[in-house]
Amino acid sequence: MESKDNLRQTGIEVIGAVPWGTHFCQFYATKQDLLDTLVPYFKAGLENNELCVWVTSEFLTTKEAKLSMQKKVPGFSKYFKNGQIEIFPHTEWYLEGGKFEMKRVLNDWVKKHDKALEMGFTGTRVSGNPFWIDNKKDWDDFAAYEAEINKVIDQYKLVVLCTYSLEKCDFNEIVDVISNHEFALIKRKGKWANIESASHYKMEEALRKSESRYRSYIELTDQLAWTTNEKGEVEEDSPTWRKFTGQTYEQLKGTGWSKVVHPDDIPRVIKIWNKAVAIKHPYEIEYRVRRFDGIFRYLLVRGVPVFKETGVIREWIGTCIDITGRKKSETQLAEHAAQLEALNKSVQEEFVRKRALFESIGDGVIAMDKHGKIMDLNKKTESIFGWKTEDVLGKSLFEEFKLADEQGKITPKSLRPIQLAITTGQVGHGIYFLVRKGVERVPLFITSAPVVLDGKVVGAVNVYRDVSQQVAIDRAKDEFLYFASHTLRTPLSAVAWSIEGLNEDSNGFSTEQKKSLDLIYDQTQRMIRLTNDLLDATRIEFGILSYKYEETNPLIIANNVIEDLENRIREKKIKFKLIADRNIHPYRTYSNAIYMILHNLLSNAVKFTPTGGKVGLKISKTDKKLFLQITDSGIGIPKSAQTRIFQKMYRADNVKDKFEGSGLGLYIINGIINHMGGKITVQSKPGKGATFSVILPLALEAIQTGNAERIHL
Amino acid sequence: MNDSAKKVLLIEDEKVLLELLSGKFKDSGFEVSRAESAEAGIKLALQYHPDLILLDIILPKMDGITMLKKLRQDQWGKSVPVIILSNLDDQKKVSEAMRIGVYDFLVKSNVKLADVVKQVREVLG
Numbered sequence: 001m002e003s004k005d006n007l008r009q010t011g012i013e014v015i016g017a018v019p020w021g022t023h024f025c026q027f028y029a030t031k032q033d034l035l036d037t038l039v040p041y042f043k044a045g046l047e048n049n050e051l052c053v054w055v056t057s058e059f060l061t062t063k064e065a066k067l068s069m070q071k072k073v074p075g076f077s078k079y080f081k082n083g084q085i086e087i088f089p090h091t092e093w094y095l096e097g098g099k100f101e102m103k104r105v106l107n108d109w110v111k112k113h114d115k116a117l118e119m120g121f122t123g124t125r126v127s128g129n130p131f132w133i134d135n136k137k138d139w140d141d142f143a144a145y146e147a148e149i150n151k152v153i154d155q156y157k158l159v160v161l162c163t164y165s166l167e168k169c170d171f172n173e174i175v176d177v178i179s180n181h182e183f184a185l186i187k188r189k190g191k192w193a194n195i196e197s198a199s200h201y202k203m204e205e206a207l208r209k210s211e212s213r214y215r216s217y218i219e220l221t222d223q224l225a226w227t228t229n230e231k232g233e234v235e236e237d238s239p240t241w242r243k244f245t246g247q248t249y250e251q252l253k254g255t256g257w258s259k260v261v262h263p264d265d266i267p268r269v270i271k272i273w274n275k276a277v278a279i280k281h282p283y284e285i286e287y288r289v290r291r292f293d294g295i296f297r298y299l300l301v302r303g304v305p306v307f308k309e310t311g312v313i314r315e316w317i318g319t320c321i322d323i324t325g326r327k328k329s330e331t332q333l334a335e336h337a338a339q340l341e342a343l344n345k346s347v348q349e350e351f352v353r354k355r356a357l358f359e360s361i362g363d364g365v366i367a368m369d370k371h372g373k374i375m376d377l378n379k380k381t382e383s384i385f386g387w388k389t390e391d392v393l394g395k396s397l398f399e400e401f402k403l404a405d406e407q408g409k410i411t412p413k414s415l416r417p418i419q420l421a422i423t424t425g426q427v428g429h430g431i432y433f434l435v436r437k438g439v440e441r442v443p444l445f446i447t448s449a450p451v452v453l454d455g456k457v458v459g460a461v462n463v464y465r466d467v468s469q470q471v472a473i474d475r476a477k478d479e480f481l482y483f484a485s486h487t488l489r490t491p492l493s494a495v496a497w498s499i500e501g502l503n504e505d506s507n508g509f510s511t512e513q514k515k516s517l518d519l520i521y522d523q524t525q526r527m528i529r530l531t532n533d534l535l536d537a538t539r540i541e542f543g544i545l546s547y548k549y550e551e552t553n554p555l556i557i558a559n560n561v562i563e564d565l566e567n568r569i570r571e572k573k574i575k576f577k578l579i580a581d582r583n584i585h586p587y588r589t590y591s592n593a594i595y596m597i598l599h600n601l602l603s604n605a606v607k608f609t610p611t612g613g614k615v616g617l618k619i620s621k622t623d624k625k626l627f628l629q630i631t632d633s634g635i636g637i638p639k640s641a642q643t644r645i646f647q648k649m650y651r652a653d654n655v656k657d658k659f660e661g662s663g664l665g666l667y668i669i670n671g672i673i674n675h676m677g678g679k680i681t682v683q684s685k686p687g688k689g690a691t692f693s694v695i696l697p698l699a700l701e702a703i704q705t706g707n708a709e710r711i712h713l
Numbered sequence: 714m715n716d717s718a719k720k721v722l723l724i725e726d727e728k729v730l731l732e733l734l735s736g737k738f739k740d741s742g743f744e745v746s747r748a749e750s751a752e753a754g755i756k757l758a759l760q761y762h763p764d765l766i767l768l769d770i771i772l773p774k775m776d777g778i779t780m781l782k783k784l785r786q787d788q789w790g791k792s793v794p795v796i797i798l799s800n801l802d803d804q805k806k807v808s809e810a811m812r813i814g815v816y817d818f819l820v821k822s823n824v825k826l827a828d829v830v831k832q833v834r835e836v837l838g
Binding site: 190481482485486489492493494496497498500501504528530537545546547548592638 | 727728729733734736771800801802803804805807808820821822823825826827828
């Protein structure tokens with residue numbers, strides 16, 4: 001609403017007051033028509049302290065204008081003298097410099113306006129007459145000038161009345177003129193009438209301005225603006241849409257705009273649109289639109305219905321925002337979230353799997369920090385120790401249970417395997433007996449492994465294997481060995497020693513009796529050897545044959561064996577030959593194993609070699625291996641038996657009835673050689689003797705270590 | 714037999730073997746004391762201070778190794794020569810005995826009585 005101060009009296013009866021910024025026109029036919037409006041118009045201006053500027057034309061000259069004013073306006077001379085009114089011809093204004101230039105004229109008006117305010121006038125009232133226009137170009141330029149005035153006039157304290165000659169205007173020109181002014185005055189039936197509604201024009205103007213502002217805003221925000229009719233058909237151009245999609249107006253109008261919507265999105269767009277129309281409600285939708293460069297972009301489209309007074313939708317207006325970037329971020333976020341979720345899931349799965357693995361271990365497992373505080377344990381631990389997890393978590397391992405040795409002596413904290421793990425970072429293990437109240441001591445094989453993080457021991461994981469069963473088996477082994485060694489050997493010893501005594505005092509015996517005594521003695525000795533072999537074979541099978549790891553000279557052992565067999569070698573007149581390399585020196589190995597191997601192979605050689613035959617032993621050495629080669633000129637081994645002679649209780653056909661033996665000797669030494677990482681082979685032809693070759697590695701450290709760690713109970 | 718005869722303490726729970734051993738050592742000129750258990754053996758040892766002890770491992774109640782440990786704690790007992798004469802030749806036992814300190818570890822069924830005597834004579838010089 002315009003305030004009263006801004007309303008200017010036009011002096012024209014049918015118009016009354018108008019606000020600053022009013023641009024209107026008059027169509028005239030006669031001079032009197034012009035004077036009827038312009039004289040009261042300027043009179044009112046002068047009386048209201050406005051600068052008045054009257055640009056005249058040939059139709060009504062400056063002189064005529066002044067005379068009319070002088071007649072009708074009291075004190076005109078004073079106004080004129082004070083410079084409140086300027087009356088000059090169009091040649092000094094519109095055509096100054098010879099031709100019409102819109103910008104110059106507009107600038108001149110602005111200067112006049114500013115000057116008026118400087119001079120203390122409230123504003124400027126002007127009138128112009130384009131009677132001078134006589135060609136189409138000037139008419140178009142002037143029309144553009146009038147339109148331009150409309151755009152800027154609001155900013156100024158200006159009232160503009162343009163007078164147009166009816167004679168000079170054809171119908172189209174009259175329409176142009178009317179459309180370029182807020183209203184027009186025209187004489188109808190002798191009376192001036194206002195032929196265009198000023199309020200309507202103002203509203204249009206307001207709308208236009210508002211729309212212009214809206215479009216500027218839209219452009220600022222990189223949005224696309226659009227309008228459609230009530231059916232969703234584009235009737236109005238949308239430059240922003242055209243710019244974005246590259247569509248022409250012809251292409252986008254009607255439903256053409258949907259041609260650039262992504263085909264996959266069309267059904268959804270239609271569905272939402274139909275719903276919005278049905279409920280007459282603003283809507284919002286995201287869909288893809290093909291940009292001018294062919295790339296589909298995500299647009300956020302919002303539309304609102306504009307209603308007629310009757311409540312019927314007149315049109316839809318809306319905006320589109322390119323949200324591809326946001327969408328991308330959303331997609332990336334979603335992908336990221338999905339990845340995180342997947343990762344989380346896999347971590348969880350991994351955890352569950354590890355947990356399942358942890359729980360499925362048949363041994364008790366306890367994880368501790370470096371102070372021995374229990375951090376985690378599995379179900380098996382609960383059953384071994386008779387615990388409940390929640391009762392021991394966070395407690396000290398040393399407090400929760402005691403360990404003892406086989407005799408029940410409590411193992412001090414410093415000797416427990418975990419201490420080794422935590423203090424030295426090495427794996428500690430051994431057999432310990434768990435001391436549980438009211439329960440028999442439970443033998444446990446405990447392994448304690450340090451948990452090393454960044455080179456520092458941060459804790460340990462202990463594995464507890466209940467070896468009760470193993471211990472029971474070991475006891476059974478022990479009992480068997482006790483039986484075999486003690487129970488069988490004791491009576492044999494008694495018999496052997498008794499015969500020994502009898503032999504020493506056999507003077508009174510007959511030859512037959514002496515023969516019988518020898519037989520008993522031999523058979524007893526045989527029985528003793530069988531027992532010894534049985535014990536060794538059993539120990540080999542149990543993996544508990546004990547080895548003496550010490551500084552050993554194979555040559556000295558060979559000599560001992562030869563000494564042991566001396567009687568038999570002599571009795572059978574066997575030519576024995578020992579060949580040894582000069583480099584045979586003592587080294588650390590299983591001395592008893594070397595003895596057993598040499599004793600077995602040499603005694604076999606002597607046994608199976610006929611009287612007067614040959615037996616040889618060759619000992620040689622390289623950097624890494626010891627070679628023992630035992631040759632004889634004995635009965636030999638049938639080809640078919642050669643692969644089987646190392647089997648338990650196997651005895652070749654050519655020996656089993658003629659020679660005493662248990663069938664265990666080669667089996668035992670083969671076991672020993674294998675244990676030492678060596679190899680034994682045989683070459684033989686029946687009747688032409690046999691050669692046994694033994695290769696033993698010199699370095700037994702690894703085996704030795706392993707052996708030392710074997711569980712012996 | 715004379716006054717300077719060496720005294721041998723035989724600790725063996727198998728009567729037959731103890732008889733055979735005892736007879737053999739007596740015949741070989743030794744002064745023999747006999748015990749059928751570790752408990753009796755250590756008592757005799759500490760009482761009569763034999764020049765050498767022949768010790769079995771498997772004995773009723775206390776075993777030979779335990780007796781040996783106790784013997785070694787005695788001022789006199791810590792240096793008396795001991796030869797293990799047992800049918801139990803488990804390497805663990807052999808090692809243990811050797812560690813505590815014995816002259817030899819003989820398996821009864823694998824040695825002749827004459828060899829036992831020979832070994833004892835060697836030890837006693």
